[in-house]
Structure formats: C-alpha cells, structure tokens
Amino acid sequence: MIGFVLVRSGDNVVRELAEGKDVAVDGAALLWEHIEQASDADISLKIQRTDIPAVVFAALVASETRPRCDQIEDGALINLRGPAALPAPDGDRLVSIRAWVHGDRVISVSRRGLAATSQVATAMKAGAISDCGDLVAAFSQSISNGLDPQVASLGDDVDDCESELEAGNIYQLRRRIATIRSQAIAFRRFIAPNRDALLTLAGLRVDWLADDDRLHIREAADRFSRMAEELEAIRERAALLHEQLTDLRAELVDQRSLMIAIVAFIFLPLTFITGLLGMNVQGIPFANQPWAFWGVVAFCNVVGLIVLGWFGMRHWLGR
Known part of the structure; x- marks a missing residue:
C-alpha cells in the first residue's frame, strides 16, 4: 500500500x-x-x-x-x-x-x-x-x-x-x-x-x-x-x-481481376488453336511442312494482337 x-x-x-x-x-x-x-x-x-x-x-x-x-x-x-x-x-x-x-x-x-x-x-x-x-x-x-x-x-x-x-x-x-x-x-x-x-x-x-x-x-x-x-x-x-x-482495396482487387480476365481472354482462342492443332490424329494440315510451326506461332500472334486491339477499342485496358 x-x-x-x-x-x-x-x-x-x-x-x-x-x-x-x-x-x-x-x-x-x-x-x-x-x-x-x-x-x-x-x-x-x-x-x-x-x-x-x-x-x-x-x-x-x-x-x-x-x-x-x-x-x-x-x-x-x-x-x-x-x-x-x-x-x-x-x-x-x-x-x-x-x-x-x-x-x-x-x-x-x-x-x-x-x-x-x-x-x-x-x-x-x-x-x-x-x-x-x-x-x-x-x-x-x-x-x-x-x-x-x-x-x-x-x-x-x-x-x-x-x-x-x-x-x-x-x-x-x-x-x-x-x-x-x-x-x-x-x-x-x-x-x-x-x-x-x-x-x-x-x-x-x-x-x-x-x-x-x-x-x-x-x-x-x-x-x-x-x-x-x-x-x-x-x-x-x-x-x-x-x-x-x-x-481502395476493392478497387485494386477489381483492377487485378480485370487484368487476369483480359489475359485469360487473350489466351482463350490461342489455347483453342494450339489444342486443335495438337490433336494426335491424321489429317492435320501442313503437318509435314518445315515452316508449319512458325506459321502457327505467327497466326497465334496475329490473333492475340487482334484481341488486344479489340480490348483497346473498348477502353478496357486503362481501367
């Protein structure tokens, strides 16, 4: 005390x-x-x-x-x-x-x-x-x-x-x-x-x-x-x-979710193309051509650029 x-x-x-x-x-x-x-x-x-x-x-x-x-x-x-x-x-x-x-x-x-x-x-x-x-x-x-x-x-x-x-x-x-x-x-x-x-x-x-x-x-x-x-x-x-x-945290999550969705959407047609050409069946076009691989790569790049340009025209990339 x-x-x-x-x-x-x-x-x-x-x-x-x-x-x-x-x-x-x-x-x-x-x-x-x-x-x-x-x-x-x-x-x-x-x-x-x-x-x-x-x-x-x-x-x-x-x-x-x-x-x-x-x-x-x-x-x-x-x-x-x-x-x-x-x-x-x-x-x-x-x-x-x-x-x-x-x-x-x-x-x-x-x-x-x-x-x-x-x-x-x-x-x-x-x-x-x-x-x-x-x-x-x-x-x-x-x-x-x-x-x-x-x-x-x-x-x-x-x-x-x-x-x-x-x-x-x-x-x-x-x-x-x-x-x-x-x-x-x-x-x-x-x-x-x-x-x-x-x-x-x-x-x-x-x-x-x-x-x-x-x-x-x-x-x-x-x-x-x-x-x-x-x-x-x-x-x-x-x-x-x-x-x-x-x-602010919700906005950051939305922005990151949008970027993930954009990337996924760009690769969605590319995945379809590569999956289609990668099937183990007879009759794949240009399978025996030496330029076929690079041709597919170039085609995928063109498709990716088209999808990316479409997102840009919709003004989705800057959000």
Whole structure:
C-alpha cells in the first residue's frame, strides 16, 4: 500500500505526517489523506471513520467507478479519471481518483498510480494549494493538462494515416486505423463524464469552493469538452478512412481481376488453336511442312494482337 498525509497549518506551513500516525490534526487549514495501490481490506480499514457517510464509504472502496460528482450535505464526492503514472497494457488507459471533500479535509483513493497525484502533492508542498477548493481545482487542471497532448497525438496519427492513404501506402493501415479508433473510444468513455462531473462540481453551493476555484474548474471542464469533440471527430475521420481504405482495396482487387480476365481472354482462342492443332490424329494440315510451326506461332500472334486491339477499342485496358 502506498499513501501519504499532507497537512497545511494556518501559517501556510505544509508537512507530511509519518506513516501510521493519527491524522486527526487540530487547527489544520487543510488535511489531505491519500491512499493508493491498497487492497480492499486496507482501504476499508484506512477510511472507516464515523464522520464518513455510508454512501461515501461505499463509493471510495468500489472496484469499478465512473466519473461523477455528488453533493452530500456540505461535502462532495468526486470521481475523476486521468492518465496513469505508469502504463499498464492489461488495464484501463485512464486511472480513477475518488475523493471525499468535507470542510478542511480531503480523503482520496486510487487503485493505481495517477500521474496528477504527484503533481498536486508537489504543488501543495510548494504552498500553491491552501484549501480544499484549490486542491480539487488543481486535480481537475492537472488531469485535463495530462490528457490534452494524448488526445492531440491521436489526431496527429489520423493525419499521418490520411497522408499515407493519399500516397497509396495502404498496407498495414487497417490495423493502425483500428487501433486509433479503439483508443479514441477508450478515451471518450471517460472524458465526457469527466466534463460533466466538473461542471457539476463548479455549480456546487459549498463554502470551501471559492469563485477562482470555480473558474479553474470550468476552464478544465471546457478543455474536456474540446477533447470530447476532438475525439468524436477522430472517430468519424477514422471511420471515413476505413471506408476509403476498404473501397481502395476493392478497387485494386477489381483492377487485378480485370487484368487476369483480359489475359485469360487473350489466351482463350490461342489455347483453342494450339489444342486443335495438337490433336494426335491424321489429317492435320501442313503437318509435314518445315515452316508449319512458325506459321502457327505467327497466326497465334496475329490473333492475340487482334484481341488486344479489340480490348483497346473498348477502353478496357486503362481501367
């Protein structure tokens, strides 16, 4: 289990409590207790206190979460998703952070390491975070700032696929486009709910949320809205690319099938002529003439040129 407890006193001094020390600190302007990579039993033991409502306790220890924000009395239950500190190939791309904000206290739980956690903790130790409103605003901005370049990178990947498709490099494109679409779907699954949760958070009527905090939260929500729109555009562009790729591959197959049919049609009369003259029966004309072989070859060439010219007159060769 990984975790920490940061306490900001009234004189703007931030200190970190030792592991296992009682977190009930009197006179603290802000107390942030974070629990990470812990088992269900450890999480339950850590946050089981009489001042936490039962619905909040259940939400903090839940194994599956979705971004949300609910006001419970004068506190708020906040659930967001952000980039992981370390990538996990077999897990979700976005890691959940659940927080219970009440008065001057914040309890947060994360099953996996969240990249924004260390950034917010560093900002608090530097004195940039003074209350709970600053803390949740810092989390919303850090998560949105971390996701923005990843979504932009997906857009750049789509641009690269479009350029390769225009250049005619269609091989291996289908797998890349499918990967981009799946990543866009995975991102949008949580980015749009993140936006809704932050908009709800900005509208809460609680004392610990100042006007500048609401402004920063709305700014992060607007960034999530833009990312959601960009992801929708990426999905549509990827779907259009997939259709164009399918049409291009079908056109290539048609062209190759046409060429095969043309070659087969040219050799069809030639095969008939050679088969007819190659029968092992008496009476084959000019069988004993020395020029007969070359005569047949010349006749076959003439027939082939006639068939080829007929295809050219029908404008079938350039298709």
